[in-house]
Amino acid sequence: MTETTDQQALIARLNSETAKISWLELQKHYASGNVLVVRPGADLIKVAIALHLDNTAEVQAWLADGLLAEVSDQQALVWYDKNKLLWALVIPPFVLVQETEITQQTK
Structure with a gap:
């Protein structure tokens, strides 16, 4: 190959x-400190590839620019209160999440 x-594969x-999942279903991973948020402006798949390939320089650049970050307690609470639906992708040991425009109405 x-x-x-x-890379295409x-x-x-x-x-x-990659799937949509409610924030409530990610609580266990958040409590373990394994959830990273991919901010708008960054491509979820591109970030996942960089983590998968251990591209430290690219990951550190996104962290420095704020395009990739740990989920803050404040953000977690907002997502919890709104039962936010997020795009999620597991790149062990992390779960990458990115906001969607859809919010579920029930908990």
């Missing part, structure tokens, strides 16, 4: 593993 084919796999 070529590098391009490998990785992108396809990560896209298929």
